[in-house]
Amino acid sequence: MNYRHAYHAGNFADCFKHALLVALLDSFARKAAPYFVLDTHAGAGRYDLDAEEARRTAEADTGIRRLLQHPSPSLRRYLGLVEQLGLYPGSPALIGAVLRGNDRLACCELHPEDAATLRRHFRRDPRVEVHERSGWEALGALLPPREKRGLVFIDPPFEDRNEFFTLADGLRRAHGRFSHGIFAAWYPIKQMAAVRSFHGSLVSSGIRDVLAVELYLRETTNPDRLNGCGLAVINPPYQFEDQAHLIANAVLDGVGDNEIGAGTAVIRLADE
Ligand SMILES: C[S@@+](CC[C@H](N)C(=O)[O-])C[C@H]1O[C@@H](n2cnc3c(N)ncnc32)[C@H](O)[C@@H]1O
Numbered sequence: 001m002n003y004r005h006a007y008h009a010g011n012f013a014d015c016f017k018h019a020l021l022v023a024l025l026d027s028f029a030r031k032a033a034p035y036f037v038l039d040t041h042a043g044a045g046r047y048d049l050d051a052e053e054a055r056r057t058a059e060a061d062t063g064i065r066r067l068l069q070h071p072s073p074s075l076r077r078y079l080g081l082v083e084q085l086g087l088y089p090g091s092p093a094l095i096g097a098v099l100r101g102n103d104r105l106a107c108c109e110l111h112p113e114d115a116a117t118l119r120r121h122f123r124r125d126p127r128v129e130v131h132e133r134s135g136w137e138a139l140g141a142l143l144p145p146r147e148k149r150g151l152v153f154i155d156p157p158f159e160d161r162n163e164f165f166t167l168a169d170g171l172r173r174a175h176g177r178f179s180h181g182i183f184a185a186w187y188p189i190k191q192m193a194a195v196r197s198f199h200g201s202l203v204s205s206g207i208r209d210v211l212a213v214e215l216y217l218r219e220t221t222n223p224d225r226l227n228g229c230g231l232a233v234i235n236p237p238y239q240f241e242d243q244a245h246l247i248a249n250a251v252l253d254g255v256g257d258n259e260i261g262a263g264t265a266v267i268r269l270a271d272e
Contacts, residue, residue, distance in 0.1 A: 001111055003157035009047030010060030010088040012255040013229045015067055016215050017155065017186045018094055019078040019247045020231050024151055024184055025098040026077065027237035034102040036145035037095050040135025040170075041155045042107035044114040045121040046087040063255055064088060072250035091153055092118060092128075099127055106142055108135040136166065139174040143181070150178065154185040164194055168201040175207050175234060182235045189228035191220050202232060202269050210234050210270040213244040215252050219261030227261075232269075241266055 008014065028035045049060045064082060071079050081097055082089060089097065092107045099105060105128045109115040115132035122128040131138065135154065143152070152174055156163055167185055175183060189195050195214075202210055216228035233240065248264035256262045 001157075001159070003159050004053065004111070005043040005090065005114070006047055006051065006053035007057050008059055009054055009090065010049050010064035011057075012059075012063045012215075012217065012251065013186070013188070013226065014088075014090075015063050015078075015255060016229055016248065016251045017231055018089075018091065019075055019251060020213060020233075020244060021091060021153060021184065022078045022081060022094060022098065023240065023243050023247060024182060024233070024237065025095060027240065028103070028149060028151075029100075031149070033149060034100070034104070034147050036103070036147040036150035037099070037105045038138065038142055038145070038150070038152045039091050039095060039105065039107045039155075040138055040152065041157065042092045042109045042114075042118055042130070042135075043090045044109075044117040045090050045092045046085065047090060049088050060088065067251070067254040070254060072254060074246040074250035075254075091155060093121070095153070096122065096125060096128060101127075103127060104145070104147065105129070106131065106138070108133055108138045110134055136170050139170050140177070143174055144178040149181075151182045151184065152178070154183070156186075158188050164198045165201070168198060168205065171202070171232070171234065172205045172207065175205075180235065182237065183233070185232045187230050187232065188226055189214065189216060189220065189230055190226060191223035195230065198232075199267070199269055207234055208270050209236065209272040210268075211236050211241060211244065212265075212267040212269055213248055214265045214267065215248050216261055216263050216265075217252075217256055218259035241268075
């Protein structure tokens with residue numbers, strides 16, 4: 001495990017996934033019944049964008065810092081949370097900020113230092129559990145939750161060549177245990193062949209009601225670069241498809257450099 005999210009916090013991919021995550025979380029507020037969130041690859045929770053790790057890559061300069069300079073109305077809620085939370089909030093901090101009194105969050109993080117930081121962050125919050133264990137394993141162990149509603153957020157580091165396969169398999173297993181839950185899984189776009197094959201495995205899994213929201217910074221001619229990223233969403237809430245269009249376009253408008261091939265897409269992989 002070499003990946004440390006502190007080097008990448010607040011980059012364009014974080015902005016994309018976190019703005020969509022907040023929209024998914026907000027959809028639960030339409031009803032009073034409590035919900036459960038499982039964050040399978042949670043990271044450390046909050047990131048100092050002036051710390052050495054973040055400065056070394058300066059990825060936040062072309063991500064969240066650009067979005068905050070020219071805030072788009074479609075990103076108001078996400079950017080408001082980022083400003084409110086101080087240090088750049090990773091997925092567990094954003095989820096923790098949106099949860100209501102009876103909602104619950106379980107976070108899994110395998111890196112001992114990041115798991116300890118996350119545990120400290122939530123030490124006074126009885127709604128949140130932090131597990132230093134594999135998120136892939138937790139898809140079996142922690143699902144289905146006792147609540148009737150929930151979101152499973154899967155954000156793997158993609159260090160491993162088989163990660164697309166592991167992700168498709170994890171979604172299939174988890175959906176089998178919690179078929180009415182919402183699932184959101186982030187993936188990198190380096191070359192289109194890998195992405196198409198991932199879409200194909202979702203389609204052939206037979207899971208219904210699947211969207212892929214994608215943002216492309218540029219053409220995928222250099223497969224060594226992170227040319228874009230996507231979020232696969234199973235059981236998207238009412239009106240999320242329209243919201244996802246607005247959010248992806250607002251993120252691209254803010255962080256993109258108008259390169260050839262830049263764009264966004266919301267692709268319906270399987271109907272309801
Ligand atoms: C992309 S980062 C997560 C960022 C976080 N979701 C956020 O949005 O702020 C991926 C994290 O997964 C952790 N990790 C790697 N393999 C894991 C596994 N099998 N189970 C849980 N965490 C894992 C890494 O240590 C890293 O912190």
